[in-house]
Structure formats: structure tokens, C-alpha cells
Amino acid sequence: MVSGEATTELRVLYQPNRCALLESALVPGHTVVFDRHGKIADASSAGYANLSKEFVIFVKGVFLNSAVVLLATSLCQALCLQPDGSCTGVGSQSEKSYWKVHKISSGICMFESVKNAQMYLRIKDGRCDGMGTGDVDCHFKIKKNLENASISLESTKSPGLFVGLQSDGQAKPMIYAKDENVCFYPQVIQFGRENPMGMSATPSQEEEKIHESKKQKKIPPESEDRSPLSSSTAKEIRCFQSGKTLLSEDEWKVLVLTGNTGTRANVTLWVYGDKGVTGPISLRKDSSEQLFLPGQEDEFQVEIRSIGNIYKIRIGHDGTSEQPEWKLQRVTMQHTKSKKILDFAANVRLSRIQADGDVVCELPVVKGGQAIFPLVRYQVDVYTGKLKHAETESEVFLCLFGERGDSGLRLLYKSNMQVKFQRGQIDKFQVAAVSLGKLQKVLLRCEASDKSQYWYCEQVVVREPGTTSKSIFTCQRWLPFMSQGIIHSEIELYLQGEDY
DSSP: OOTTSGGGOEEEEEOTTSOEEEEESSSTTOBOOBOTTSSBOOGGGTTSTTTTTOBOOOOTTTTOTTOEEEEESSSSEEEEEOTTSBEEEEEESSGGGEEEEEEEETTEEEEEESSSTTOEEEEETTEEEEEEOSSGGGOEEEEEETTTTEEEEEESSSTTEEEEEOTTSBEEEEEOOSSGGGOBEEEEEEOOOSSOOSOOOOHHHHHHHHHHHHHHOOOOOOOTTOOGGGSGGGGGOEEOOTTOOOOGGGEEEEEEEEOSOOOOSOEEEEEEETTEEEEEEEOOOSSOOOOSOTTOEEEEEEEOOSOOSEEEEEEEEOSOSSOOOEEEEEEEEEETTTOOEEEEEEEEEEOSSSTTSOSEEEEEOEETTEESSOEEEEEEEEEEOOSTTOOOOSOEEEEEEETTEEOOOEEOOOOSSSSSSOTTOEEEEEEEEEOOOSEEEEEEEEOOSSGGGOEEEEEEEEEOTTOSOEEEEEEEEEESEEETTEEESEEEEEOOEEEO
């Protein structure tokens, strides 16, 4: 058959048993049939238990990091976290049954309840519930079941035990027995962002919509005192408060010395190691004790798990309260069991109205009076397109990714231009971060609350001081954008080239 002719077109017929038949579009009723040797069979072979013409459907990319999924147990029910922390397989297919995917490694994930943040699916002590805290009890290996297009979740801590369902629908650890009790049918509510989100937009398709919206309504800019810490990312903050009993191998003491200017804003910490990152960690205490006063050193007990050798931290505040400025003098970390001490020299002012306008800073580990990695002030040039209505007054955030981690999501606050992100304009920013090595990608976020504030970005160019090279990340699309019926405020831009 010649490719493209009608005889090569097949219609997918979805079946009640979740399989599919491939029917000829030219000759309805004729389906693709395989014999038990994997060869295309003729009509006389179709009696092989009806299995020779059924196909199972697997979708690639279901369990990308930060994806939101539904783990369906039937055509109308799903795995659901109950108010008491237990899990049931007879929950409704609604928001309360949504799970956020945290990818640990290839084929291994954690599942966090969307409605009840910081509550994870787990298998522990003979129970299967949603009371997990994100430790190894919450790690599951995803097993594909080819016979019915389902998946099963196997505990990595207790190999051989799977998330299963009893006859009353309650979740319970079970041994895999190829029955429906351990089978789930994942449905993607929101795709993750391991790969770039979509292709370049066609400007002509969006211009008129945005033009009409801008004529109807002019949205005032949101307060520029906002920080990435107060965005949706902040909802994922895990709080490790003083006095909490922790495993000694994972327990660290964090000492934060404030300089001559204190703050009452919310302070957050990230810790980076050569095998991973922990954070965001909210630095606060249960007591009414006032923190971060001028000249005061505050002590916190935090839990840091399996991230290897620590080489940097990121610390900052969210710019809230009547005292949003902060002079950070020094941070010291001490491992509770080994007494190992890590020093981080700061002497930096975190303020929107002074210094460079940043409320977040990165600090490398200092050994023998020298930082183990240099602090780099990356020059970031953001090109707004020349299309009509390409400008925006919305807040724009950026995160740099390199061989040595990321810069964290930063608000692009202080530009060389008086008004940022105007049509055809190049805005220059500085992003200070511990050296990231060779840059790999950039994440952009535009939080536009209305189409009148959508933004067309042409490209992002990043330069490292002291070098003649520049890294180019092409965008050429509107932000936010629609993909598969979902509005995305973020896009990942991969390195397109380097100029020397």
C-alpha cells in the first residue's frame, strides 16, 4: 500500500475493557489482526480469543515531574485521600482525587495530594495511606501492565508490596497477583514540564485577541514587592520548626546572623548538594519569639536528606510585613551527629529599594577562607518582540539551569530601562548565583491575569562576566499560552547556540 492512500488510514475504536481496535477507514468492520507469533493474520485467525486484534494504549510522559494525575480505579472512581489520612479507591474523579507527581528518578515517583499539600501516598508498617512526609516510604516504582493498559505502584522500600484495594475499596499493601486490585489507570490533568512546553506560537493567531482585550481593559501592574517566594511555589514550602524530633543522620542546625537591619518578613532556605536539593524550608518557630532582629543570631533545626555533599544555599525573604528589608551577615550549618560545620559568608542587603533590588541571594560553602565555587552575576538580556501589543506590565520570573544546579525562580525586578518589557525593547537584568557551570536552559514565567497583559518574548540572552561568549535561548511566543486545553504561564527554553 502507498503511504497516504485511504487504505492505510486506520480508525481507533476504544473498547469498554480499555483496549483499542484498529479498523480500516476504507472498509469498516475490517480490523488489524495479529496471530500469536506477532504476524499479521488473515480473517480465519481472528478467533484467537479475540486477543489478537486488541491493542493496549500507553501514553508517554504521563509521570513527568510536577504533573497532576488521576489514578482511576474504574470508569467513574479514583484513588482518593480521605480527611482522616486514609486512602480509598472509590473516590469521585474530582479535584480531591488529584495527585501531584514528584519524580525521584527514572520510573520512580512520589504522589502528593493536590488538595492536601504535603500529604504523600505511602506504604509503611503494613498500612497504605496518605500520611507520608516525602521520605523513602513514599517512593514508588511504576510497573506497566501490558495486558490491560494499567499501571501498578510498587514500594521501593518494601519491594513486592504494591498499593492495592480491599473489597470495601480501602487501600492496603498487597502482593502483585495480576488482578484489578493493584491496577490503576492514570489520567493526566496537567502535564509536567520535563520538556519544553509546546512549539513556537503563530503570532498572527493571537494578535487580534490580545488587541481587543487591551482596548477593553487596562490592568494595573501588580505590586512589585512580590517575590517568587509568594508565588505558587511557596505553597509547597515544607516547614521544619524548632523542637521537632528528627533522624540524627538527617538533622542539621542552621544559625542565621542578622546584620544592622532586621526583618519580619518570611525567610526561606534552600540547600544544594551534589546529589540533589532540599527546599524550600521555612525558617520559623512555634513560639512567639521575634526572629531576625538586628545583631541577633537565630537557630533552627532542619532535616536535609540524601543530597550528597553540600556546596551552596539560597536564602531570602518574601518582601512582606512592615520591615521587608534585611541585612544578612552570615549563615552557619552544623550536622547534629558528626558536628561538621559549613560556613556561608553573606554580608548582603536583601531589599527591593536598595542594593540590586533582589530579596534572594545564593551563598557558596567557604573553606579555608575561600568559596569553593565563585559567585557569578549573570547578565540577562530579555528581548520583547516587535509584534503589536507585545508589551506587558505583568511580573516576569526567570530561572537559569546549568551543569551545577539552578538559580531558583527570580523576579526580574530592576531593569536598565525605566519601564520594563515594552514592545521591541531589550531589558537588561543581573541574576547573582553560585556558578552554574555550562548553561543548559532557562525557565520563564509570566503571571498575566488577563489577556491584555499577555507578553510576546523573542529571546533571552545570557552573558557571564569576564567572558566574550553568550548563551542564546529562543522563545518567539506569547506567554501565557494554551496547550491541550490548559493555560501555561511557564515555558522552558533550551540552549539554541553560543556566540563567542
